[in-house]
Amino acid sequence: MPRTHVDSLMWVEHGTELLAAQVAALDEQEMTAPSALPGWTRKHLVAHVAANADALGNLVHWARTGERRPMYASMDQRNADIEAGAKLSATQLATWLNGSARNLAAAMDALTSDQWRAEVVTAQGRTVSAREIPWLRAREVCVHAVDLGTGLTFADLPDGFLSALVVDIQAKRGLARLPDGPLPEVVAYLAGRPHSLAGVSDLGPWL
Incomplete structure (x- = not known):
């Protein structure tokens, strides 16, 4: 059975809560430990997911206003932001993760039916309906909750x-x-x- 828009929104909420709970249980030392992704600490991973919420928020803004706003200024800037985020404290990262997730959820909740049908462009250059945004976010929070390496599978x-x-x-x-x-x-x-x-x-x- 094909996934629905409601499914994607539900999985965003579920994955966000799952990831936030894992992050909240980690102390500073545990956050600096390697994640399950090669070359990334848990701090890198959390910074990436937090920045992703901000980036998808740009697409929501695009859908709402019609003003073109790409997810990232460039891939170099995206990578630099992750590296900078990985230098934050565990507490700062948790605050960023949770705040960016709340902001994205509120922005998506405010979209009208017509705005959800607006076309936006992903970081990979794909033109998609704004209805794809929740699925993109669901993948990030759910898969990376596993990648955090806390025992979740x-x-x-x-x-x-x-x-x-x-x-x-x-x-x-x-x-x-x-x-x-x-x-x-x-x-x-x-x-x-x-x-x-x-x-x-x-x-x-x-x-």
């Missing part, structure tokens, strides 16, 4: 979200067939994360 995410993610990644990777296995492990494999599937080729990183 894809099995802890809603089955509906995982099924939608399979459809999304399979299309983006151009895969004709999927491996057999439990849904959370198939998602982990497709997303280029550690998995338990045997006899499958490495797909490389995603998101």
Whole structure:
């Protein structure tokens, strides 16, 4: 069953709460430890997710006003902002993460039906309906809640979200067939994360 706009908004809320709870439980030392993403500490990851909310807020502004506002000024600026964010304290990062998520949620909640149908351009250069914004955010908060490396796995995410993610990644990777296995492990494999599937080729990183 295809994902709906309501589904995406629900998964944004769920993933945001999940990630915020994980971050709140980490102290300064734990936040500076490596995340599950190569080369990134947990601070890098949280800075990325916080900055992503601000960036998607630019697309919401674009949809609401018609004023073109790209997610990021440039990829170099995006990367620089993450590096700068990784130098913040754990408390500062948690405040940024939670505040940016609240701002994005409020901005999306204020969009009208017509504004949700407006076209915007993602950081990858894709022209999409503004209705795609909640799905983009849901992917970030849910997948990166796992990447934080606190013990959370894809099995802890809603089955509906995982099924939608399979459809999304399979299309983006151009895969004709999927491996057999439990849904959370198939998602982990497709997303280029550690998995338990045997006899499958490495797909490389995603998101």
